[in-house]
Amino acid sequence: MNLSFLHRYLPTLIVLCAILYLSLAPAPIPDADKLHLFKGADKVVHFCMYGGLILVFCFDLYRQDPFNKYRTQQTIIACISAILLGGGIELLQGYMGMGRSADWYDFAANSAGAITGLLCSHYLIRRWLRKVKK
Template identity: 35%
Template sequence: MAVRSIYYALALGWAVVILVLTLLPSQALPPDPHWDFISVDSLAHAVLFGVQLLLLLYGFLRDPSVLLSRRLITIAFFSVVFFGIFVEILQGSMGLGRQADPFDALCNTIGCFFGLGIWALVPRRL
């Protein structure tokens, strides 16, 4: 089992990065410049979770004991979406000046859709 975990090290490491960045106290965060069409925070959420899905799928692809099927891709997609929702719930419950934001959860999910789209477009001869 320990040998197989190497395939998922990037995805697990990125999950830790997401947790650290999203659960920092609000005072530790830089001010959010607001653009007219999208906020930096929204874009950051989408990128974080899109990359999370790509790294998880890449781990599945590299693991020789896993057959990467549409079903597994779907499970991975919803796992990362639920992880994004869980992070928002944690933000609201930890009392560190952060709050659960349904719009952030939506941005997390949009990022997963972008990650899925990139996965579909990139050839996997890695």
């Protein structure tokens, strides 16, 4: 693997590894059952993880070349890939038999987060980069 690829996409790869660990480890957070959160809090976490993944990926793209004419296509492909990843992880959770279960509401939250991250990224990252360059 090319080291420049790792350097260019390191933040995205870190977020992706965190998502994979949190989604596939049997008990990624010890005593998480003892946390008293509101009903559906895990859906908010799924939404934020996948929204964050797309935001970080878009940041990596903008950081490399702010005038990339293919960026819109690349971000849409990344969003679709994140949605497919979320679906694949949910299927794996159902088949692993390690105390995890597939939940299609988690998949919906993953998808909504990825799409929201995509929609927000263009506005937020452009604005941030303009502020940094001044």
